[in-house]
Amino acid sequence: MTQVTMTVNGKSMSGDVEGRTLLAQFLRDDMGLTGTHIGCDTSQCGACVVHVNGEAVKACTMFAVEANGATVDTIEGQANADGSLNVIQQAFQDYHGLQCGFCTPGMVMSAAALLKENSKPTEAEIRHYLDGNICRCTGYHNIVKAIMAASGQDVPAVAAE
């Protein structure tokens, strides 16, 4: 076992992990942060996306020891300080960007990474960026609308591709 320490959502957190412990398992099982979902466990679906040192990564395809000393942000740290939903989360609610909600933590974390890189993405850029996030409920249109709205842009009638 190896002791790891990382700053998760602004708090220092430590735990003992095996070499094979995935970052997603460490966050969920050891730290109790179950908002990071494991959908496919094969790095296809993106439900486990978190930010490590500010970059979106799939927490099911990175070992916990590789995040030792890193800054990690998960869905639990996204709300505003007063507990209200942040701009992206609120837009997902306003535009009905979720149905079952399983993919939503990863969608929100990917959307946050996109808007940090590109504050006014086009519809096509949003769809391209979400290549690694799979949603089986919404057909993506309302997710795309939510991200357009979260970036302060007009939300057009999004046409099916």
Added chain:
Amino acid sequence: MYNFEIEQPGTISDAVRALGQEEAQPLSGGQTLIPTLKARLAAPSVLVSLSGIDEMKGVCMDDEGRLCIGGATTHATVAQEAAAHYPGLASLAARIGDPAVRNRGTIGGSLANNDPSACYPAGALGSGATIVTNNREIAADDYFQGMFDTALEEGEIVTEVKFPVPEAAHYEKFLQPASRFPLVAAFVAKFPDGVRVAITGASNGGVFRWSEAEAALSSNFSADAIAGLSLDGSNMINDLHGTGAYRAHLCGVMTKRAVAAIG
């Protein structure tokens, strides 16, 4: 996944020393290796992580005008930092996998794995790159030796890749929509002394140069120049996503589109 120890060396020499242990295996971005470990298709006793080795990271130009990329440099970094020097290669890097995969996956890991459907082998072979390891330099023409097979020896790691920069290049890929790997992709690079064409995703032998297309394009750089050429589909990958004949056909289509994109 079976358990293992992870070592995290900070220098190339420490990594090479750690890889000298029994059943040790290098771990770069892990975007292929970790799923492989989960499927219990690999069972190393020690994984040597290369992602903490700063001397293996970064993008720069050398005195000979070659673009040099450290082996542990992520696809996202190449997409961003190589764009001004070698846009054709930066564009290839920007389209591997998805954004989260590009933030972890590395050029050295991709070239060491040599997946027959990976993108980077086409970029390296199509550019005539030099693969630098901890103890030698290997020309791309000698490096790729078949599906998942390279000239790397046990415990040898890709520390850097040096790319001659062509006048123009384009990577055209036909996505396999489920995996987003190329079903077939062509990397076309136009140098002053000739054209190189590398094809990935098609052959049972992994990435290869299409020499007939290179000869035709070197004398007449237009999509029409290769209109009459065809490849034999009998040694191409034949699976539920496409027959060998279909892949052979796509080789021509992707190469023509790449040439047309360069103009």
